[in-house]
Amino acid sequence: MLSLFILIPLLLLFILNLPVKFIRQGAFGLVGLLLSVQILAALLHSLFPWSAFPEILGSFFIFSLAVDNLTLVMLLTIGTVALVSLIVAASTIGQERLRFYFVNLLLICVIGMNAIVLVRDIFSLYVFIEIVSVSSFILIALERNKSAIEGTFKYLMLSAMATVFILSGIACFLLAAGDLSFVSIHSAFYDPAASFILKVAASLFLCGLFIKAGVAPFHGWVMDAYLASPASVSVLLAGVATKISGVYVLLRLFGSVFIVNAPLQNIILFAGAFSIVLGALAALTQDDLKRMLAYSSISQIGYIILALGCATPLAFAGAVFHFFNHAIFKSLLFVNAAALEKRFGSTDMNKLAGQGYKMPVTGITSLMGVLSTAGIPPLSGFWSKLIIILALFSSGRFVYAGIALLASVLTLAYFLVFQRRIFFCKSELQEPALENPGKISRALGFSEISLAIITVVTGAVFVFMPGNWIMPLKGIFW
Amino acid sequence: MVNMTINLILLFALILVALWTVMTIRLIRSIVGLALTSAILSVIMYRLHSPLAAVFELSVCSGLISVIFVTTVSFTQRISKEKLRIRRKERLLKFWYLPVILIATAVMLCQHLLTPQFTLPLLVPAQGLGVRDLLWSCRHLDLLGQVVMLLAGAFGVVILFKESRK
Numbered sequence: 014m015l016s017l018f019i020l021i022p023l024l025l026l027f028i029l030n031l032p033v034k035f036i037r038q039g040a041f042g043l044v045g046l047l048l049s050v051q052i053l054a055a056l057l058h059s060l061f062p063w064s065a066f067p068e069i070l071g072s073f074f075i076f077s078l079a080v081d082n083l084t085l086v087m088l089l090t091i092g093t094v095a096l097v098s099l100i101v102a103a104s105t106i107g108q109e110r111l112r113f114y115f116v117n118l119l120l121i122c123v124i125g126m127n128a129i130v131l132v133r134d135i136f137s138l139y140v141f142i143e144i145v146s147v148s149s150f151i152l153i154a155l156e157r158n159k160s161a162i163e164g165t166f167k168y169l170m171l172s173a174m175a176t177v178f179i180l181s182g183i184a185c186f187l188l189a190a191g192d193l194s195f196v197s198i199h200s201a202f203y204d205p206a207a208s209f210i211l212k213v214a215a216s217l218f219l220c221g222l223f224i225k226a227g228v229a230p231f232h233g234w235v236m237d238a239y240l241a242s243p244a245s246v247s248v249l250l251a252g253v254a255t256k257i258s259g260v261y262v263l264l265r266l267f268g269s270v271f272i273v274n275a276p277l278q279n280i281i282l283f284a285g286a287f288s289i290v291l292g293a294l295a296a297l298t299q300d301d302l303k304r305m306l307a308y309s310s311i312s313q314i315g316y317i318i319l320a321l322g323c324a325t326p327l328a329f330a331g332a333v334f335h336f337f338n339h340a341i342f343k344s345l346l347f348v349n350a351a352a353l354e355k356r357f358g359s360t361d362m363n364k365l366a367g368q369g370y371k372m373p374v375t376g377i378t379s380l381m382g383v384l385s386t387a388g389i390p391p392l393s394g395f396w397s398k399l400i401i402i403l404a405l406f407s408s409g410r411f412v413y414a415g416i417a418l419l420a421s422v423l424t425l426a427y428f429l430v431f432q433r434r435i436f437f438c439k440s441e442l443q444e445p446a447l448e449n450p451g452k453i454s455r456a457l458g459f460s461e462i463s464l465a466i467i468t469v470v471t472g473a474v475f476v477f478m479p480g481n482w483i484m485p486l487k488g489i490f491w
Numbered sequence: 492m493v494n495m496t497i498n499l500i501l502l503f504a505l506i507l508v509a510l511w512t513v514m515t516i517r518l519i520r521s522i523v524g525l526a527l528t529s530a531i532l533s534v535i536m537y538r539l540h541s542p543l544a545a546v547f548e549l550s551v552c553s554g555l556i557s558v559i560f561v562t563t564v565s566f567t568q569r570i571s572k573e574k575l576r577i578r579r580k581e582r583l584l585k586f587w588y589l590p591v592i593l594i595a596t597a598v599m600l601c602q603h604l605l606t607p608q609f610t611l612p613l614l615v616p617a618q619g620l621g622v623r624d625l626l627w628s629c630r631h632l633d634l635l636g637q638v639v640m641l642l643a644g645a646f647g648v649v650i651l652f653k654e655s656r657k
Contacts, residue, residue, distance in 0.1 A: 023639065074631045114650050121643045132632065140636035144643060151647040 014066040015078040018088070018127040022047060026120045029113075040116045041103050048099065048123070051092035055085050077194065078131040083268065086333055087130040087261055090340045093467070094252035095123050097344050097460050101351050102245035104454040111155060115245065118155075122148040122249065126257045135186060135270075136193045138262065139179055142225065145258045146172050152246045153238050164241030168234040171224050178221030185214030195270045202272040215271060219263075219281075226259025228318055229288040232311050239307040244351030247303060251310050252344035256336060260317055264332060273324045281322030286416045288315030293423040297430075302350045302360040305431060306343065309386065312420065313339045319417060320401045325408050331400030338385065338393040338471065345382040345464035349375050352457050353435070362434055369436035374458050376436035378465040383432055385468045387425035393471035498538065505531045510593070514586070516579050518567065522560045529553035 025047055029040050036043075054063060064080040099119060106112045125144035132138050150172075154165040187193055189210040190201035201207045220231070227235040235255075239247050267273060273281075292312025299305035317339070320332035352375045354360050357368055369376050385394035398421060405414035505528060512524030529552035536545035570578075626634060 019635070023635075026642065074635075075629065076632045078632075114646060117646055118643070121639060121646070124639055128632070128636070134632075137630075137632045137636065140633050140640070144636060144639050147640060147643045147647070151643065151650055154651060157651065 014063055015080055015131055016074060016076045018051070018131060019076075019124055022120050022124045022127070026117060026124075029117060029120070037113060040113060041099060044116050044120060045096060045099055048092045048096040051088060051127075052096065055089035055092060058085055077133050077137075079133050080131065083264065083333060084130045086337055087257065088127065090337050091123060091126045091130070091253055091257065094249065094340050094344050095119060095126075097348060097464060098245045098249040098252070100456045100460045101248050101348055102243070104457045105244045105351055105355055106155075115152070115155060115243075118148045118152050119249065122152070122254055126253065129257055130261060133195045134193050135183055135195065135198060139183060142179070142258045142262065143176065145254055146225070149238075149246075149250060149254050152249070153242045155243055155246065158241075160237075160241040164234075164237040164239075168238045171231070171234040175221040175224035178217045178224070182214045182216075182218030182221060185210050185217065189214060195265075199270050199272075215277070218266070222259050222263050222266075223284065224259075225255065226263065226314055226318075227255055227311055228259070228284055228314055229291040229311055232288075232292075235311060236304050236307045239310075240301065240303045244347070244354055247306075248344050248347045248351070251306065251347050252340045256314070256340060260314060260336060263318070263321060264329075264336070267321045267324065268329055278322050278324055281318060281324075282410065282413055283322075285315045285317075285319030285322050286413055288312065288318060289416060289420045290315075290423075293420045293427070297423065297427045299427075300362050302353065302362055302365070302431065302435075303347070305362075305427065306346050306350060309346075309424065309427075310339075310343055312424065313343065313386065315420075316398060316401055316417060319413060320404060323401075323404050323408050323410060323413075325404050327407065328401060328404035331397055331404055334400060335394075335397035338397045338468070341464055341467050341471070342382045342385040342394060345378060345461065345468060346386070348457065348460050348464060349379040349382065352461065355454075355457065362431065366434045367438050370439055372436075374461060376432075378461040379436065380432060381465040381468050383428040385472070387428055388421045389425070391472045391475070393468050393475070396472060396475045494538075498535065501531055501535050501538070505535070506593075510590075514582075514589075516575060516582060518564045519561070522557055522564065525560070526553045526557045529556075 025043060029036060029043070058064065058080075099116070102112060102115045102119075106115055122145055125141045125148060128141040129138060129145065132141065146168075150165050150169055153168060154161045183193065186198050186201075189204075189207035190197045192198075202211060224231040224234075239251055242250060267281075271277075289312050292308045292310070292315060296305045296308035296312065299308060313335070317332045317335055320328040320335070350360055352372065353365055353369065356372060357365055359365060369379075381392065385392035388395045388398040390396075398417070402414050402417050405411075405417065508524055508527045508531060512521050512528055515521055515524060529548055533545040533549040533553065536542075536548060
């Protein structure tokens with residue numbers, strides 16, 4: 014049954030490329046339906062435990078896949094963000110051919126991401142990380158202009174370095190464990206003779222994953238890639254693609270494969286705190302909205318990394334919850350950026366200053382995203398940050414808890430400046446000063462409202478969530 | 492003991508040739524270095540009882556990829572000797588730390604590897620299933636991943652090359 018999360022999108026990919034006109038015309042609808050089914054499957058698993066059904070193709074294919082609470086949260090996040098990205102693409106990509114290519118590449122990316130969260134073998138994990146990366150390269154370069162090619166090139170180069178690190182790490186894991194399944198590698202951590210090779214393997218693997226996740230100081234590619242991408246691709250990359258291929262893998266490895274010791278914990282904590290502070294300080298000085306959001310992403314990923322470094326079950330649950338929340342509110346902010354770009358033809362905040370009051374839906378939903386990112390109660394971002402900070406306090410990491418708390422104030426500062434500049438004041442300049450003014454579609458407005466509702470509702474019903482959703486995540490943590 | 496010595500010599504040669512590949516200023520020399528690296532790697536793979544991987548490495552990495560690189564280099568233009576001299580100097584200044592890091596890493600590794608309780612698992616030849624059996628019998632998911640990767644590559648070629656010509 015689990016293999017269907019990989020095989021159905023693959024089958025749909027082949028069907029879409031049949032030389033039949035009406036199938037190509039309905040590509041957006043078919044992929045949208047598939048992603049909606051994925052969201053429902055992840056949400057309704059507790060009522061209808063589909064993972065307990067035997068593999069339909071089990072006699073033909075041997076796939077070592079498994080599902081747990083972490084996987085369910087990831088499948089839900091992938092489905093939601095990919096669906097939003099699809100809706101944004103329908104509204105923002107003009108050429109019919111490019112839209113069709115986008116749908117195909119999105120499907121390939123979804124196959125890769127679904128497989129990453131389902132596999133339990135480190136080499137298969139690597140194969141599907143590469144699939145997500147390759148589809149992301151092509152998606153960034155979709156419009157083939159100079160900045161798109163430059164953004165792709167930077168991502169490609171740093172990703173190639175990450176590949177070298179990850180593959181070398183895998184080779185060392187194979188030497189130490191003799192097998193590449195998560196269980197075997199976890200067992201090898203108890204063997205003192207393999208300790209040195211495992212340390213080398215873990216270090217190499219972590220360097221590779223930090224590049225993929227865009228954690229500071231390995232974040233060189235993030236800004237150019239997000240800035241140069243079409244709006245729908247920015248949503249996909251910032252919302253879920255880079256997080257699944259980098260941050261999720263870190264969560265999985267720290268949760269159920271590695272045995273974390275004090276030096277490793279200190280390195281991870283420092284990397285997380287550095288990422289939070291650097292991202293927040295850099296975001297303060299940006300004039301381009303997408304670039305500011307990219308730096309904000311680096312900062313928010315830092316919170317997840319910080320929680321991983323804390324290495325307690327509570328911190329782990331907080332990290333997964335913040336992963337989900339960040340995917341939603343960062344997608345919302347990138348959809349807002351797409352709406353502004355569509356309407357005013359630019360994401361430069363100097364040009365957009367005082368124009369946003371003409372877009373009340375974008376303004377209000379953007380405020381929801383901003384407040385949630387800054388961790389203002391009762392929005393979703395507040396609860397996940399609170400869990401992380403409480404976990405840091407309870408494990409005696411007071412300095413890191415203080416840094417996380419103060420960085421939230423910085424986050425609020427740069428986002429309020431953005432909100433005030435664009436939405437809360439009227440410009441003296443006339444709108445025609447901007448290039449290509451256009452109207453945003455209903456689909457784009459629907460995406461904004463839906464994501465804002467998820468952000469508000471997740472925060473509002475949080476009191477019911479710990480028992481059902483958040484704390485069971487602790488169970489994955491060894 | 493003799494086997495181990497030969498393997499260590501081959502590994503040392505591999506690192507030297509790989510370093511030369513990335514440090515040389517001329518692209519053609521880089522390509523030759525890359526081909527040599529692959530050839531030495533093939534010998535190591537053959538000695539570790541993986542003939543299929545060795546043949547693949549030799550034919551694809553050492554042969555086919557070198558041909559593609561040489562074809563690409565034939566489209567480039569030669570730079571003047573003066574510029575070449577300046578670039579070489581700049582390169583040395585820019586990457587002076589690479590040999591330092593390499594030597595430091597080698598010293599650290601040697602210190603650990605020379606301890607009596609450490610054994611080199613690298614010298615254990617491949618056992619059990621062959622590459623072919625392993626791929627077709629045990630790693631179906633990875634094969635499926637390769638199919639998806641090829642599809643992604645095909646879309647990349649269409650979007651970046653065919654579409655840009657239009």
